[in-house]
Amino acid sequence: MKLVRWGAVGAERPGLIAAGDGGLRDLSAHCADIRADLDFSALRGLDPASLPRVDGSPRLGVPVAAIGNVLCIGLNYRDHAAETGLALPGEPVVFSKHTGALAGPHDALTMPAGTAKLDWEVELAVLIGRPAWQIDESAALAHVAGYMTANDISARDWQMERGGQWIKGKSGPGFCPLGPYLVTADEIADPQSLPLWTEVNGVRKQNGSTKDMVFGVATIIAHLSHFMPLAAGDVILTGTPAGVGLGRGEFLGAGDIMEVGVHGLGRQRTLIA
Incomplete structure (x- = not known):
């Protein structure tokens, strides 16, 4: 999976890049944020077509929240x-x-x-x-x-x-x-x-x-x-x-x-x- 965080600085939302069409999809209904300890296997089972499409070209943030070192x-x-x-x-x-x-x-x-x-x-x-x-x-x-x-x-x-x-x-x-x-x-x-x-x-x-x-x-x-x-x-x-x-x-x-x-x-x- 290709996972992203999109939106204004400090207000990023989780998303993924759909393998089929390369479009950005909103994951907000399935996780609060993209973190290293997230259960990625649960996200792999999602059908990207069922996720809300994010239109336009929003800013992409750091792809992972809560980076430590x-x-x-x-x-x-x-x-x-x-x-x-x-x-x-x-x-x-x-x-x-x-x-x-x-x-x-x-x-x-x-x-x-x-x-x-x-x-x-x-x-x-x-x-x-x-x-x-x-x-x-x-x-x-x-x-x-x-x-x-x-x-x-x-x-x-x-x-x-x-x-x-x-x-x-x-x-x-x-x-x-x-x-x-x-x-x-x-x-x-x-x-x-x-x-x-x-x-x-x-x-x-x-x-x-x-x-x-x-x-x-x-x-x-x-x-x-x-x-x-x-x-x-x-x-x-x-x-x-x-x-x-x-x-x-x-x-x-x-x-x-x-x-x-x-x-x-x-x-x-x-x-x-």
């Missing part, structure tokens, strides 16, 4: 590590984004004061659906509720020139668009075979595949669970391929448009205002 993996694509001039890590490089960075997939992003190095990073996002503590890699994917397209937007000067604490460069308002929808885990047979890409002002900048990850999704989940209890509603951003602005000496400014996508998970469009 946003955990991120750095230098997780071989080509991206190479473009930064850094060695491949022996273990996953872990950092986080503040939840205040969360945004809908097409929300505009106001250029923050004090940065001149705003950058893009298309990523596969993983939503944890049930608690995980010190689990084995073989069991890790059973803890996944679904997957989303993500953009790990970064102020590189804040990240790298203000004491080396990555979270400071990763957490501005709008720095973590998710969506357009949550695709439930049953629809993604192999999270390690998904093409992903970025375009800025219509020019392709990133063109990679999750098969090139240093550490795959199952490895990442198991690794994190050995150091912190993962909970339903936690989101993991799994890294970005080569082609980020930092590696090119190119950065975003007001009026630029970023579009990012992951195969099967949809595309985002973000205007820098």
Whole structure:
């Protein structure tokens, strides 16, 4: 299923994208909101034709409510590590984004004061659906509720020139668009075979595949669970391929448009205002 939250900021309603015609349907009569601990099996039994159609093009919000932690993996694509001039890590490089960075997939992003190095990073996002503590890699994917397209937007000067604490460069308002929808885990047979890409002002900048990850999704989940209890509603951003602005000496400014996508998970469009 492709699940969405639609409507004005702070007043989003649950919905799904009908497989047949791609139209938006209202799920309000069947659930209060889209959450990681929702009983997705009950929703799978619904006939989309029986659900109210949502006409027009309403705003899409963050596809999941009540997100807990946003955990991120750095230098997780071989080509991206190479473009930064850094060695491949022996273990996953872990950092986080503040939840205040969360945004809908097409929300505009106001250029923050004090940065001149705003950058893009298309990523596969993983939503944890049930608690995980010190689990084995073989069991890790059973803890996944679904997957989303993500953009790990970064102020590189804040990240790298203000004491080396990555979270400071990763957490501005709008720095973590998710969506357009949550695709439930049953629809993604192999999270390690998904093409992903970025375009800025219509020019392709990133063109990679999750098969090139240093550490795959199952490895990442198991690794994190050995150091912190993962909970339903936690989101993991799994890294970005080569082609980020930092590696090119190119950065975003007001009026630029970023579009990012992951195969099967949809595309985002973000205007820098």
